Amino acid sequence: MSLKVYRRGSTYWYSGTIAGQRIRESARTTDRAAAEEIAAKREWELRRALVHGAQSVLTFGMAVQHYINAHKSNRFLAPLFDRWEHTLVREITPGVIQQAALDIYPHASPATRNRQVLTPAQAVINHCAELGLCNPIRMKRYKEPKPLRQATDRLWHDRFIANASPELGALCLFMFQTGARLGEAVSLEWKNVSLQEGWAVFGRTKNGDPHIVYLTSEMIAMLANLERRRKVFGFASRHSVYRPWYAAIRKAGIAVLTPHQAGRHSFATAAARAGIDAATIADLGNWHSARFVMDVYVQPRDKKQVIEEVFGTNLTQRAR
Numbered sequence: 001m002s003l004k005v006y007r008r009g010s011t012y013w014y015s016g017t018i019a020g021q022r023i024r025e026s027a028r029t030t031d032r033a034a035a036e037e038i039a040a041k042r043e044w045e046l047r048r049a050l051v052h053g054a055q056s057v058l059t060f061g062m063a064v065q066h067y068i069n070a071h072k073s074n075r076f077l078a079p080l081f082d083r084w085e086h087t088l089v090r091e092i093t094p095g096v097i098q099q100a101a102l103d104i105y106p107h108a109s110p111a112t113r114n115r116q117v118l119t120p121a122q123a124v125i126n127h128c129a130e131l132g133l134c135n136p137i138r139m140k141r142y143k144e145p146k147p148l149r150q151a152t153d154r155l156w157h158d159r160f161i162a163n164a165s166p167e168l169g170a171l172c173l174f175m176f177q178t179g180a181r182l183g184e185a186v187s188l189e190w191k192n193v194s195l196q197e198g199w200a201v202f203g204r205t206k207n208g209d210p211h212i213v214y215l216t217s218e219m220i221a222m223l224a225n226l227e228r229r230r231k232v233f234g235f236a237s238r239h240s241v242y243r244p245w246y247a248a249i250r251k252a253g254i255a256v257l258t259p260h261q262a263g264r265h266s267f268a269t270a271a272a273r274a275g276i277d278a279a280t281i282a283d284l285g286n287w288h289s290a291r292f293v294m295d296v297y298v299q300p301r302d303k304k305q306v307i308e309e310v311f312g313t314n315l316t317q318r319a320r
Helices: 032-052 060-069 078-084 094-104 110-130 154-162 166-178 182-187 217-224 242-252 259-273 278-285 290-297 303-311 313-319
Strands: 004-008 011-018 021-026 199-202 211-214
Touching: 004 032, 011 032, 060 078, 060 110, 078 094, 078 110, 094 110, 154 166, 154 242, 154 259, 166 182, 166 217, 166 242, 166 259, 182 259, 259 278, 278 290
Parallel strands: none
Antiparallel strands: 004 011, 011 021, 199 211
């Protein structure tokens, strides 16, 4: 049975049964002639796939359609779709994808090429592999240099707080003492805070799961003195934090750090230097793994200082 074209609303669709497989898909056009051409091409692809296998007809454009139909993200897919819409997926090898990353983003960093080309291309192809339409693909990523993120100590926070509004100062200390992300902290509402029991809970986090953080007595006192609005720190969004944040830094005359560096990154570094193990730090800060904490957030200590503390004169004298 051939695929029949029919109108549904303002758009044409086609449906029918090919070798026992029921097909009903949108032609995504309001032109009947174009819809009939699309339906004929689709029928040819289906019949060819029956004889030669799905890989003989699966193009990257078709693979993207399967991916989007599964409600996956279409972020970064547009330039890849334009490049490979009519290219068979079996012809898109790891080397082809890596070359596309260089062509599309010639001046980008390895991280950008990985994020915007290699990762989405692999995700589309492997999704179709799960559907049995092609073989899965494995990618060797471009090597990314370890990010150099600067952490700071409590003295920096004290000077920041002294030159910031009560809400901004409390936000700064809250992120430093709990490891909360800026977006999470800004979105925190009073209904999710218990000053009496000393905790705050985030219903939705970057990792998806609810997460509870515990408050120091100092933090509880600062929060108790804030004006009660719906949101604890009073900022409409994370973007409204940056201008007063950097103004307070200039006023205090301290090193320029982002909210993430002064908060979440410094939280992990301070906890590690206090002797807290990586697994506990990951749990406290809601990171997905202890390995990630050690690789990205925890900064090594000064080598000379460590050697002096462990093997220096004071230790020798105590031993005697």
